[in-house]
């Protein structure tokens with residue numbers, strides 16, 4: 001794969017900064033690198049086979065029971081890792097400490113995974129935060145990964161393509177049905193950004209996938225040609241709906 005010049009320079013800038021301020025690993029806190037070799041090896045990936053649509057691990061069949069009952073709106077969802085440490089720890093840091101450099105380190109790991117999926121996506125759209133949370137936090141943690149990922153793959157980055165039209169409560173503690181209702185109709189898309197384009201929708205963690213499905217429905221409604229969804233992590237059944 002050819003590395004776009006802009007991404008090369010972006011990475012060189014971070015590497016130079018590391019010489020001046022030695023970084024700390026976002027997974028384990030050890031000093032020396034932003035995402036150390038140990039943590040790289042400790043990342044748990046989804047066990048194959050996975051559901052063709054939503055990507056959760058399965059025993060054998062092609063579609064999980066949920067997707068058989070009601071297909072989500074996105075075409076395919078895939079996650080780079082299981083929502084366990086060290087990735088869980090890193091995502092937490094990203095969310096609450098605006099660690100831009102850690103976002104870059106995680107994106108570098110995701111590039112290979114994403115390229116391997118061979119999706120024909122042209123534009124990366126992060127799942128947006130609500131206005132209130134956006135004002136409190138001042139940034140969208142998903143963009144910290146999505147932006148360098150777009151640079152690395154030469155895709156366009158469209159952080160404003162989706163927005164929330166109403167505040168939704170946190171999905172934590174809600175049942176699958178409640179989650180779906182909570183995010184239904186909560187988004188709007190800018191037609192000019194997405195019409196006729198194949199979109200890669202991105203989020204940090206997927207649990208039931210209802211947020212991604214609702215975003216995908218909105219994107220299709222605004223004329224998107226296709227919507228694929230990618231998350232850094234996937235929360236599994238044993239994580240429960242009360243934690244994520």
Ligand SMILES: [Zn+2]
Pocket residue numbers: 025026027028029030035036037038039040086
């Ligand atoms: Zn580490």
Ligand SMILES: [Zn+2]
Pocket residue numbers: 051052053054055056063064065066067068
């Ligand atoms: Zn499924």
